Amino acid sequence: MTPSGTGHGEALGPSPDAGGTAGRESWTAAWELLLPTASAPARARGRALQAALREAVRTGRLAPGTRLPSSRELAVDLGVSRGLVTEAYEQLTAEGYLRSGRGAGTWVGDAVRAARPTAVDLAPRPAGVRADFLPGTPDLSLFPRAAWAGARRGVLAELPHHALGYPDPRGLPRLRTAVAELLVRRRGVVADPERVVVVSGVAQAMTLLGCALHARGIRTVGVEDPGSPEHAALFAAAAVGTVPLPLDGDGTAMGPLRASGVRALVTTPSHQFPSGIAYSARRRAELLDWARAVDGLVIEDDYDGDFRYDRSPVGALQGLDPERVAYTGSVSKSLAPGLRLGWLLVPASLAAEVVARKRTMDLGNPVVDQALLARFVERGDYDRQLRRCRRAYQERRDTLVSALAEHLPGTEVSGIAAGLHVIAALPERYGPSDAFLPRAAAAGVAVRPLSDYERAVRTGGLRLVLGYAHRSPGQLREGVRLLAEAARDGTTG
Template identity: 45%
Template sequence: MSLMAFDQTARGSELLLAMDPASGTPLHTQLERALREAIRSGRFTDGTRLPASRILATELGCSRWVVVEAYQQLAAEGFLRTRAGGGTTVITPQAERGDAPAVAPATAAVPLPADFEPGLPDLAAFPRSTWLRALQHTVRNLPPHHLDYGADAGVPQLRHVLAEHLARTRGVRTDTDGVIVSAGVTHGLTLLCEVLREEGHRQVAVEDPGWPRLGLAVRRAGLEPVQVPVDDEGLVVDALERTTARAVLVSPAHQFPAGVVLSPTRRTALLAWAAACDGVILEDDYDAEYRYDRRPVAALQPQAPDRVAYLGTVSKTLGPGVRLGWLVPPPALLSGVLRLRECGDPVPATVDQLALAHLIESGTLDRHLRRTRVDYLARLTALRTALAEYLPDARIQGVDAGLHLTVHLPDDTDESALLKEAREHGVQITGLSQYSSRPPARPGLIIGYGKARPRQIAPGIAALAAAYATVRGTRP
């Protein structure tokens, strides 16, 4: 299976380079070793172009210095050729080409059949050309006054476009003045939590299992996160009512990681809870754009705009590196959020805000979503097929939506041992316990398919099944 793109340029998402920030080995050294071994093993053939250092650094989540240092070292060793304007290309050493006896490396890194890390879209699918055109259009038509510090709530043009876009796609009830531009859901959540603390709140209920960074954001804002369980119908409102929290963070359209939708009965109960305790619902609508079996359920905010603070982002549609999101607070919290902005909370860059407004107004974002929905549905279908073939013991939880699947395994499966064995088989994957505050009722895996290339999914699940068979003491 070739890991090269058709034009013989290796895409960063296909390099499958294993790096561990917690290992104690400098990241540039890890990258040098991984690239060196990939060249020696023949994964990267002579003349293959590697991604630009800035692009590869973004996709690996490291600084550009790490990539530049690794490229320079390998160029000095004769593995790479770097030319101004010509990119970085692989030079297979003479020994590896068979002209001289090859010296086997001391250790051989296991290539990853697939990276199933959840929480990320296909970063290589970012619409570079359309984003560039949007930036060019913005800069060409930018009045000079737009280069000042700007409005505390964000650029009015983007807020106006977002108000219309959210009303059309999610049913959100707001106007331009009700939308605040943020750097993403976590940023918006932090602003809301700081205002809630000023209003006398001491706790925020969060879903369990859930995305750990959201609970950390609640704690950094000076509030206590209170774990509330999630089942097949979403947040267990009965358990929420037994807490003393008067604010709750919930993802009704597609819960992470369980993948379930908040049922109509639970939605009604949650709104009743908020009315009864004078509470606030923080709605995390992080990936509602991706529902494959039907139209996504409407946002919760339209049913109680005075009780629900709506949060959204382009992190799953474009990429987290764009750093743009929005929040629609209830009227009672709006002025408090704006006060924080006056105290120096940063507003995302004006040019980027206007570029996003242009993408939405021109219909470019909608076209991008239509293309990526087709792509992600194909990956989801391939994943379901591979699970049915190689891991028939797995039970899928949740709906066909988002960029991940949650699967549960037999109760006697050792989840931690499976994760370790999967890594030995070259599979990057996470377990349900990594997102839970207490041991989950059933062992499970969170399988992200946003990063994995379609042709890598079946081999990756086959390797996972081999790891599962090893842990269970059975034959694959």
Template identity: 50%
Template sequence: MSSWATFGGDLHLDLDAGRGRGLGRRAALEDALRTAVRDGRLAAGTRLPSSRALAVDLGLARNTVAEAYTQLTAEGWLASRQGSGTVVAARGPQPAPAAPPPGLAPRPAVRHNLRPGTPDLGRFPRTAWLAAARRALAAAPDEALGYGDPRGRIELRRALAGYLARVRGVRTDPERLLVCTGYTQGLGLLCAALRERGATAVAVEEYGLPPHHAVIASHGLAVRPLPLDEDGADTRALDRTGAGLAVLTPAHQFPTGVPLRAARRAAAVDWARRTGGYLLEDDYDGEFRYDRHAIGAMQALDPERVVYAGTAAKSLAPGLRLGWLALPADLVEPVARHKRRADGQSGALEQLTLAELIDSGGHDRHVRRSRHLLRRRRDRLVAVLAERAPAVRVTGLNAGLHAVLELPADGPGEAELLDRARRSGLALNTLGWSLAPGATPAPARPPGLVIGYGAPPDHAFEAALDALCALLAP
């Protein structure tokens, strides 16, 4: 059987897949043929149907097929022979792919994603986002498509100022807001600005995200961990750190889930005022609180000493690469200067679309639906574990997209469970992975797993719970 006979039956499916990714008819056909040549389904020398015959078979205009053939011939994928039609071109030997650097090595295959911090991407509000994008683009001035203010589009900064005041109690205005490509960039920009001012260290909660610790260190700043207990980070210890900045997750500590108590918040703000330091409030999932009223942003206690950081990664999708900082007045210029040096500005079209989504109420509606779904998933996780893994204690449940599973002392530890999880295709984090450099966990703190319940699509959620319970079985 010829290569075309083997591949041709799949072409309809490949075209549908391309159209599903938003490609036009011609682009989808070109993509399908390139892929088939690249992966060997269409061997060199294989004769393709005439443009007329393939157009009839696929229900396309003949010109569409002819233009695709012409483009792929120009790129060297196909060759046109007088009297022989169009054939797959012979391509020289391809170099073996280089091994990725260790930090960029692909993760093991994942069957069930229970990593914390990621929403169900299949629930992204595509229809509402597309409608908002059309409205935003139609109304955008021409200058919005050029280089602009490194702080971001004024439309989004205005929308965010109103939204953050209404939803999180943040005290700011559009002139103090800076749009960045997510929290990680915002943290780096702030570290760079404070390093210029003489800062040498940053205080962090003893449990957090290692990539954030790495960002701090990459700017030449020491990472100084703060002890953590049932009242949150011990901010009374800030004076001993020598830090110029303290990074906190006061509404829902990551990953333990405890909120920062009022006295600890007051102690942190008092430290910043006395020393001239700053606090960075990472409000990574402040919109998702379930069992009581939301805890207001700590930034409202002193907008001149507290930087508020938010992101669309949890409420919408991390791939949008949209985050924001509400800055004290004296940090606006230095942080904006570093943003200009880094990448000039964040994407204008994404900013305009998010502004329109917020102003139209579409963002609020999506967050309400997501909050309802996440609460149901959290309750289901707790119920299943209570029935099938009763020795495991579940904590950190009042908010967010994740929970901590405290492991029994007589069972397997974090390292063994993580190894078993990887071999079974179950992606999750351990509590120990989150430990900050130099931190020593309290002897009384049990080992644990950090389980995200936001990422699996609805149809796969029960299977993910089954895999988790199998992992925890004695």
């Protein structure tokens, strides 16, 4: 059972003197460190548990004031004897890491508070920045280090020597099978493992597709406006230009798409980046009709498709016509962008070209990393990680939305049903963006306007793209307060 289980859910609340939900968050983070102790040799198990608990407190994964589960509950969850847990609690209480309350209960003590930063502060911040709302990064402190380390040990123990040779450039069969199964189940795609190409992120998938399209004589692709500036840069690397295409309420507007003459379109239909809309069923069907009519291709960037909060998941467009849609995603939002691991489901007509390009580009992704991710997916660790992140991000999103309502009343928030950021349209009284943004910067608030992602010049009030996944609820509240201060300084009327 994990911290998300029903076993000790009630026991994990912070003590009365701990702040908000910090206790639950920090216990979830610490759980990763404790799990491996259960599989330590029996003689060393007690020491391993004590060391892991100490480490969790020292590194801030267990925040001061977090209430620990009862020794009985933790023993059941870890599958160790209750005596072992009691002994560990007593030992760490004696050392000052833990404290026991009146009656029942054990909490993380305050003694080591000054010695180390909290877990969320370990995330890098731009220098001089007091509040960081820059979008695009997940909470890197949620990376499941212990499970990942365990999977690496397992992989190194089981990989035969011959598997360390040059891999199939499409990726290890084991990972392609695991990814196909995962995406069919979670995203409703049609995925034959033979058609999966393991790539180093969505970025590489775009470049590979750009090369394949270029080889077919295609020199321009349509991109969404607003959209990710990365798309244009990546296609440019393949000598393919981009045509920005406006959105309407359903997705990429069909009139401008048809008029543009392009035969390939890059889209983010499940959660448009950055506006946050989900393409309507009608627009999805229209896009596929268009692709068939021009003998073209839709490129589906499912960059954060796993994070849905209030509505049922929107299945991938690729599932409707796998021969007209190239689908790509990665672990960048779910695990960490630094892993540089992702996937591309490629239509039959482009498969040979894409694989040939992948071979000449890098001869395939590192084998150990691929085997590791395969094992991680096969054993359910990936699903667990997604559940854990989704819980944390949903809470942060809710915190951000309610802080905006409190401190910046009148702000219209959209694109909140999914993803790692929201769009906040500020009321006009806060002034134009060329005045507001320098005030925010001077107040130490790193924030990006929607106009940074727009190619066409648009009129209207100031809209901000506020990333929230990488900040704790407390940091988000404080950030919105600072933002509101900066906004008030320029209030008109």
